[in-house]
Amino acid sequence: MFLTAVAVAIIAAFLLDIWLSRRQIRHVLAHQERVPSAFRDAVSGEDHRKAAAYTVAKQRFGMKRDAAGAVLSLLLLVGGGFAFIHSTVTTTVGTGYLGSLALVAAIAIIGSLVSLPFDYVQTFSIEEKFGFNRMTRRLFFIDLAKSVALAILFMTPLVLAADYAMRQLGSWWWLALWGIFVAFNVLALLIVPTFIMPLFNKFEPVEDESLKARIEALMKRCGFRAKGLFRMDGSKRSSHGNAFFTGFGPSKRIVLFDTLMERLTPDEIEAVLAHELGHFKLRHVLRRVVAYFGLSLLVLAFLGWLFRERWFYEGFGIDPAMARDMPLTGMLLFFLVFPLVSTWFRAIPNYVSRRHEFQADSYAANHARAKDLATALVKLHRDNASTLTPDPIYSAVNHSHPSAAQRIAKLAT
Template identity: 50%
Template sequence: MTAFSALFVALVALTLIMQQWLGRRQISHVLSHRNSVPAAFTRNISLESHQKAADYSIAKTRLGLKESAASAAVLLLLTLGGGLQLIDSTWHAWVSGHAMLTGILVIATAVLVTSLVDLPFDYYKTFTIDERFGFNKMTPTMFFQDLLKNALVGLVMGLPLLLAALWLMQSSGSYWWLWLWCVWAVFNLLVLAIYPTLIAPMFNKFSPLTDAALKTRIEALLAKCGFKSQGLFVMDGSRRTSHGNAYFTGFGANKRVVFFDTLLERLDGDEIEAVLAHELGHFKRRHVIKRIVMMFAVSFAGLALLGWLKETDWFYSGLGVATPSDHMALLLLLLTSPVLTFLLRPLFAAYARSNEFEADEYAARHSSARHLVEALVKLYRDNASTLTPDPLHSAFYDSHPPASIRVAHLERLAAA
């Protein structure tokens, strides 16, 4: 085992130990607070609802512990266990002389293997955990249809990107990574632009909002906030789940506001307006653009690093690959990046939570902090979101502030 192999094993072990430790902290913390509703929520959330949320959170966390262990085992088997080298050697023998085709087949096979490992966990969560707690509305047929659609979308959109990447790595010299980063950036902007009208309708039905009074109210808020969109749409989220949500999607002139039908059923007009004001806060504070810039910066650094690693023998041999190649360099980066960046998760999560606070402040100024609190409490209750997450687990995994902290912040805004 090389020094880099030992470092990689240590990072995988550290990541797995951290994931298991954080998960067990979460379970213990939620269990210890299961039998009492936090004081801020006693008027609106019953003990039964609070306990349901605790049990739902614990069930998902326990499944996550198993999934993280399985993912770590598969990663080690593919790398140091020789799995990637076996896949590469097999395809190379079958399509010898066609480097780009070999690369595509090797990457596709590795992606298929990791997807098949994730599949039982996704299925169990949907048809055992979500079913038990009353959230799942999907059938097995719908589940596998979505799986097939996702695979087709990934193939249609991912194959040209992969071909471009392999061609650039072969043909554009030592700065191939910079050209690839440019292609990657354009590709992501294109996906943002076409997602609302071409991709999302493949999975859900989007209908114009027909409630005249609510539409008038929302359009007035949009005008006040200076937000122009293609329209207000209701998504048939209830076909798959009873969870509720709202969001705006798209990029540039292709933006649209989307409400889950389940959300409209649960909230009144004041609460819907407050939720939308929060979403508009993300737009007005340029959170989407800032996240795109951050994503581009991270991908730039990652590809620049790969541009250097690609030329070193120890990078391949240290990860169980005997035959260096362009496609193997890309694949190794994709597989190992979650481990290499795990300890940075609190930084990204903290930034995401700061965006949520800013959006809440915007909603408090342009709508009502109290109505947003009422809406959030209903969503916490109906979505069985735990009110008592472990602070350290939350710091790693939660993009939104814990319920008690967020509500307290909004109540201070309302008082002010």
């Protein structure tokens, strides 16, 4: 009965995603021949059809990825795959700290082996077909090797710390684990911009003095300080453009993709950055971090209760006594099951995120020109082949940003 419920949950989550994807495909194809009136002067029929074809291709490919993920979940949770891996690890490596590392590594490797072919095809088939990919196969595998090395470097001490807390700190281990989790995330905010990201991309100070002066004046008007303004060689991997703020405290910096700097005017870049500054000044970033940490505390508290329940382990074919000897077992099982529940609530954070986007747009309109932000949005959607006509229900569930039409209409009011 327990495994039947888990199987139903896996299939239901998969069918939800398939239903949403099919809605998106039908809606985009139904509107591919007609450019929305607000964009007719800026987006050609050819660009609009390309965006529709790109969106549909990604959705259909995403459905295949979702199917592979559902099959993997069924094999691990319902088909006894996790129990088999757990038994093999405990028998050959033991139930100590090394066994915990081996169990985590085995699950991570299996997940990566399923994901890797999809990442490869996404890059060298879909992205390449639509003219966005600039990554070589050599660079793809170099990035992969770096990512694996970084995962080992950072996840090994994190796993060992979590395992130690669960073994040694009694029934309140989950609170200690939450503290470790918070500390790790804060550390990541500090070191990722300055040590990790430069391993993958080149960051150079922006040399355009006029643009620098404009951005520095904007930051002064907004009361914002950053460690530096950098140009990133995003074109090495993709022709998609972007701009973002990253870091925390002394590592805070503004980053512009070189592709973005090539396509937008200085006025438009200023408006885009004013939008990003709006997220900081309106405390959206802080609120999200606090909400993220608060939710993680609740999840770990629930896990602290579930950790003591025999039925949770027995339902997946694992001896509770053996699971107590290797306490990380319960955490891994829980985080394999958790997405089956959380997927039904993803519309909530996306709704909040879309509200924040409107607020940041409003902030940008007060500190730059709304017209420049609107034209930048049009260019970014056109050049990135983002559909201008998403399905409303699909968008409500899956999109963290409002559609370009919604944002531009709001800026015009």
